[in-house]
Amino acid sequence: MTEKKHTARFTWKTMATIAVLVLILYGIACAPGNYRWNQTMNPGHKAGFWAGLWHGLIIIVTFIVSLFTNTVGIYEPNNVGWPYNLGFILGLCFSVFAPWRATRRKVKVVKSDD
Numbered sequence: 001m002t003e004k005k006h007t008a009r010f011t012w013k014t015m016a017t018i019a020v021l022v023l024i025l026y027g028i029a030c031a032p033g034n035y036r037w038n039q040t041m042n043p044g045h046k047a048g049f050w051a052g053l054w055h056g057l058i059i060i061v062t063f064i065v066s067l068f069t070n071t072v073g074i075y076e077p078n079n080v081g082w083p084y085n086l087g088f089i090l091g092l093c094f095s096v097f098a099p100w101r102a103t104r105r106k107v108k109v110v111k112s113d114d
Helices: 012-029 049-057 059-066 082-096
Strands: none
Touching: 049 059, 049 082, 059 082
16 A cells, blocks of 8 residues: 655645735725825825725725724825725725626526427
């Protein structure tokens, strides 16, 4: 009898889970309400279109985190105005009303022998 050695290997599922966790942690670091747009630390530096888009995309994660901490919000009040709002709405629509979730149902056509 030959014995096979089992080596620890990362499967694709494990690697995908690790990648998702890293992306979530990275996303929280860029969440609204952090020091990046604090006007006392960075005067004149306000959130623009791309920040609004990102904040809209990560709104589900930031909402959950905002329930447990006061330092993270879901919307950045120090923004440039309509470009931030446009990006935020686009990101919100893409994350909450995700187009890849909409699936078409196939209708089975039953042929009768009449």
